[in-house]
Amino acid sequence: MAPSPERRRWLAAGAALLAGGRNAALAAMATDAGAEGADEDRISAGRTLRFPRDHGAHPGARIEWWYATGWLQPAGSGAAPIGWQITFFRSRTGLGSGGESGRFVPRQLLFAHAAISDIGAQRHRHAQRLSRWSGDEALPEAHAQRADTALVIGPWSLRRDAGSGRYTARLPVPEAGFGLLLTLTPTQPLLLQGQAGFSRKGPLPAQASHYYSQPQLAVSAQLTRGSQVQTLPGRGWLDHEWSDELMPPEAVGWDWIGINLDDGGALTAFVLRSRDGQVLWAGGSHRPAGAAVRSFAPEDVAFSPLREWTSPGSGARYPVRWRIRTPLGEHQLEALLDDQELDSRASSGAIYWEGLSELRDASGRRIGQGYLEMTGRATPLKLG
Numbered sequence: 001m002a003p004s005p006e007r008r009r010w011l012a013a014g015a016a017l018l019a020g021g022r023n024a025a026l027a028a029m030a031t032d033a034g035a036e037g038a039d040e041d042r043i044s045a046g047r048t049l050r051f052p053r054d055h056g057a058h059p060g061a062r063i064e065w066w067y068a069t070g071w072l073q074p075a076g077s078g079a080a081p082i083g084w085q086i087t088f089f090r091s092r093t094g095l096g097s098g099g100e101s102g103r104f105v106p107r108q109l110l111f112a113h114a115a116i117s118d119i120g121a122q123r124h125r126h127a128q129r130l131s132r133w134s135g136d137e138a139l140p141e142a143h144a145q146r147a148d149t150a151l152v153i154g155p156w157s158l159r160r161d162a163g164s165g166r167y168t169a170r171l172p173v174p175e176a177g178f179g180l181l182l183t184l185t186p187t188q189p190l191l192l193q194g195q196a197g198f199s200r201k202g203p204l205p206a207q208a209s210h211y212y213s214q215p216q217l218a219v220s221a222q223l224t225r226g227s228q229v230q231t232l233p234g235r236g237w238l239d240h241e242w243s244d245e246l247m248p249p250e251a252v253g254w255d256w257i258g259i260n261l262d263d264g265g266a267l268t269a270f271v272l273r274s275r276d277g278q279v280l281w282a283g284g285s286h287r288p289a290g291a292a293v294r295s296f297a298p299e300d301v302a303f304s305p306l307r308e309w310t311s312p313g314s315g316a317r318y319p320v321r322w323r324i325r326t327p328l329g330e331h332q333l334e335a336l337l338d339d340q341e342l343d344s345r346a347s348s349g350a351i352y353w354e355g356l357s358e359l360r361d362a363s364g365r366r367i368g369q370g371y372l373e374m375t376g377r378a379t380p381l382k383l384g
Helices: 005-018 022-028
Strands: 063-072 082-092 108-118 123-133 142-144 150-153 156-160 167-171 179-185 198-200 208-225 228-243 251-261 266-274 279-287 294-296 302-310 317-326 329-335 341-344 350-360 366-374
Touching (some): 082 228, 108 341, 228 251, 251 317, 251 350, 266 302, 329 366
Antiparallel strands (some): 108 123, 142 150, 156 167, 208 228, 341 350
């Protein structure tokens, strides 16, 4: 019997995925943008974010991620930090929009990335996972629940406890060469990015996301590498963002920072770039400790590269030292390890740079630490 049109679309998508091209895979799928979307999943200015519901998944939105980063601090005077990242993604395929039902219709792709950056050893390691998901929240092997943060891909998980607000992330050892058990405890209120959580990403209103952050997380971690198991304290940052159209069509990627300031504040800044390096949009925010957040207009933010590193693997060139101007002032951002590139072609189809960095003032004094992300420098980034 010949395969149905729905089955043919999935087979084409699967072949593209196996070839390492998630973007080609998604292009091979039917994408009826409104077929699955509930009203509460739509991206719209003026929508009030409601919690704990908006900690959970929004399956009607095209793309979504829960992005947690930070550092661990080994004991000892002058000990170098260890950076960590674990990110869960959900991408709506559009399959099943014709009314097909059942647990085997892959309406969503779930994938996750994890990495550690050992600054003292100057070593970066990363891992990734990918799963198809029907949207059935009861499936134990892969799901993204709507009511609150509860994400599972095989043995990897990220969950939020509704009572304490504390997150637990689990990444087992065998497939990654390292293991992480993270407990992330909020110490500050949610930071709603943009206008009350509606974050513009381009000149058109549709080019936007719903986006909030949780900076200054208190971190307790069990880090396993080989036979060595360490229990370490640290600091972290969590972003949750969902969108139907995250970039203008001419954008190839972005540069972004999320910095936990040493004075207890939080700084976010980003620029979206065209193929020729022109800035298409910019934004961000600053929230002093105990004060109100200030959102940045596009003209408030500028990123100027000062030093580049060329990846021996992809050949991409990444600025690893920046001059960054925001309403907070002009600062330098320095990567603590040049090689923090993550090759995720087996899951997201992208190669990008994601790494622990320091923010310094004009005198070179550290005033904050956090993560720098650079996408679209190896190949143009495509989302959905």
